[in-house]
Amino acid sequence: PMYDYTHCISDAIEGITHSLCTLEFEDHRPLYDWVLDNISIGCHPRQYESSRLELLYTLTSKRKLLSLVNEGVVTGWDDPRMPTIAGMRRRGYSPAGIKLFAQRIGVSKGENIIDMSVLEGAVRETLENDSPRVMAVVNPLKVTLSNYDAAVSASRSAPFHPHHPEFGEREVPIAREIWIEQDDFAEVPPPKWQRLTAGGEVRLRYSYVIKCVEVVKDAAGKVVELKCSIDHDTLGKNPEGRKVKGVIHWVSAEHAIEAEVRWYDRLFTEPRPDAVRGEDGEYLDFRQFINPESLKQVPAYVEASVLQAAPESRFQFERLGYFVTDRKEHQPGVKAVFNRTVGLKDSWNK
Structure with missing residues (x-):
């Protein structure tokens, strides 16, 4: 009263x-x-x-969110998995993305339950145009370029954004040893495979076409290294007499920086975690639907051009998604910490 x-x-x-x-x-x-x-x-x-805005795969009840904070399920009110302004900011959601989301869903007096993918789609759309693009490898596989020659093997410059020359360019150096994604190599490739395989060729983004000539495995049979050769006539042009369709991202092992990448996803596995009833008709505890995969911390290698980036700088890691330097723990020139904001496409239901 x-x-x-x-x-x-x-x-x-x-x-x-x-x-x-x-x-x-x-x-x-x-x-x-x-x-x-x-x-x-x-x-x-x-x-x-x-009507109250309800987002699927999360909660908006302050009481329930407070319990997640107090019980240590999340690191605080600004945890990037939290549906709070502080959490969304630390996740890398842009103000423009949140405004676009609000415009799209509108205001209603009817039930207003919105899928998380609508918010992520709006954020993704605004970041696509505003985020510089760099290369990063989060699941590294070592590649040794056997015929690399510092006097012959050249580097190239590349734009930070293909549609915004005002963003500038950076050098993309190459070295004898590089990192590629584990997922970009298949010893037994599936149909229509266009990445690297034993004896196959692929183009390194902004660089040469390489060919895999040897696969090195450990005692357990796991692939730990690829030995490849460079076609030095393919820098900035297509090879003669053959087509190479695949293009993969990579970083130089000598020049890349180590970074911590926090791979965030939805906080719950159920669309409406506080509205699930058991066999007796009673509501089940929403805590049992917490997604154990909502946070993965992985080491990564990123182009050195991002080392001096300020906290809350947004980037697109090519072929991986959109990431932001953490506003609390990223230290320019000292320690690189990136939070995954959103993927390049919605893959939650795939």
Whole structure:
């Protein structure tokens, strides 16, 4: 009762014009108006009600979110998995992305349950145009370029964004040893494979065509190294007499920096974790639906051009997704920490 009485007075004192609230306050509006009609503050805000926004695969109840913080399920209110402004900021969501999301879902008095992919899609769309692009490897496989020659094997410069020359360029150096993604090599390739395989060729992004001439395995039979040769006539041009379709990203082992990458995903495995009923009809504890894969911390190698990036700098890691330097733990020139904001496409249901 005291909230109903003071809410409208507080709004009037602060000069509020539109007091926005959820549908459960609709029955309280007559009292809101009556109090303002009977006091002489000189300002009469209007209360407008709309349905509560509910996002699938997360929670918006402050009480339930507080329990996740207090129980150590998340690291705090600014954990990038939390649906809070601080959490979304640390995750790398841009203000423009959140505004675009709000514009797309609109305001309604009906049930307003929105899939997380709608938010992620809006964020992805705004980041695509604004984020410099660099290369990073998060699941590294060593490649030794057997015919690398520092006097012959050249590096190239590459733009930070193909449609924004004003973003500038950076040098993409090559060395005898490079890192590629484990997933970009297959000893027994599936149909339509266009990446690297034993005896096959692939182009290194912004660099040469290479050919795998030897596969090195450990005692358990795991592939630990590839030995490849460079076709030195393919820098910036196609090879003669053959087609090489595949292009993979990579980094130089000599020049790349080590970074910590935090790979975030949805916090829950159930779309509506607090609305699942058991066989007895009672609601189940939402905690049992916490996604154990919602955070993976992986070492990575990233182009050295990002080392001096300030906290909260956003990048697209080519072929991997959008990432942001952590606003708390990233230290320019000292320690590189990246949070995964969103993938290049929605792959949750795939």
